[in-house]
Amino acid sequence: EAGVAQSPRYKIIEKRQSVAFWCNPISGHATLYWYQQILGQGPKLLIQFQNNGVVDDSQLPKDRFSAERLKGVDSTLKIQPAKLEDSAVYLCASSLDGNNEQFFGPGTRLTVL
């Protein structure tokens, strides 16, 4: 079974630039999560989708971050404009529904200079 796919794996940008990350969850998984993991910390939930609806985006900095999952499958996370403190690994995860095991993708390592 294919796992959660993410791209790109690495991205280096300058502050104030824009960046977008893509995630393809495991087939059939209704729930999709985006996490931010800063070095030395645990993953912090940014946004959770159930199919194409948002379940929780309370920790998403909405002035600069946006995410969508238009057809209930793939998802994109965008940062515009980026700040130095956005340097982190952005992890996408999916689960059958909100109560099951989460499967994580390999992450996108973002460096903002």
Added chain:
Amino acid sequence: RKEVEQDPGPFNVPEGATVAFNCTYSNSASQSFFWYRQDCRKEPKLLMSVYSSGNEDGRFTAQLNRASQYISLLIRDSKLSDSATYLCVELQGTYKYIFGTGTRLKVLA
């Protein structure tokens, strides 16, 4: 106070040792907890769920103490391959997952 607290470590133990980590949580109504393992520069992977009655999987045992609001992970007969960061996860309500900062374990030869 953080919602889920863990000692960041590192815990340096010799091969064959027994090591235990604790994790405290703040929401007394939470029912479900998990331990995830994260290798360096890799994604987290589910190690085990934590049930009220405890849960054992080979060398790993997870326990829940509701009175004191903590969960524990015990690793017996540590292997070099157990070296990783162990993340404690609390499920608040029906869908909100809260991750701890992780406890780093190094098993030494």
